[in-house]
Amino acid sequence: MTRPKIIGLTGSIGMGKSTVAEMFERAGVPVFDADAEVRRMQGPGGELIEPIEAEFPGSTGPEGVKRDELGAQVFADPAALKRLEAIVHPAVGAQRQAFMIEHAGAPMVVFDIPLLFEGTGHSQVDAIVVVSAPAEVQRARVLARPGMSPEKFAHILSLQLPDAEKRARADHVIDTGTSLAETEAAVRDLIARLSCDD
DSSP states (O other), X not given: OOOOXXXXXXXXXXXXXXHHHHXXXXXXXXXXXXXXXXXXXXXXXXXXXXXXXXXXXXXXXXXXXXXXXXXXXXXXXXXXXXXXXXHHHHHHHHHHHHHHHHTTTOSEEEEEOTTTTTSSGGGGOSEEEEEEOOHHHHHHHHHTSTTOOHHHHHHHHHHSOOHXXXXXXXXXEEEOSSOHHHHHHHHHHHHXXXXXXX
């Protein structure tokens, strides 16, 4: 049985990956957003609340995971982060499998995975699309976010593969340093080219 072509979509913080994912969806390509699934499963009544609370007491409440409290417990502790990932990753994997079953008839799907290269996700996709923009554009976008500081931005960047390396390892690069209309045209052009690659 043939399955959809799987496009792995990734990019560093502030590069416009979520915007590009929306453009794929508008063009009719189903998108699996790993981060959105995690937020849902960590939200009120989510299936990850109980196991996370058991492993990290005090990190959840009626509203779901308290991101600041959980972050304080895992941010600077690699072993704690690994324990959290051991809870979250299998649950995301199960959701991704359900997504693939639901869209089995689609010619193409997108997996929106922020840390595609940092994890093992790159081995599960047929082509990798990296979303990129000039460093000064990225910095301006990220520092405009509420609660963001230059120090926090630097720390996040230190956990991510450098943009230049991501671009070097990509099959395709979408430049978001241009206008939204130009970016959307590039996305549609890429979909057309990927559709012809079969």
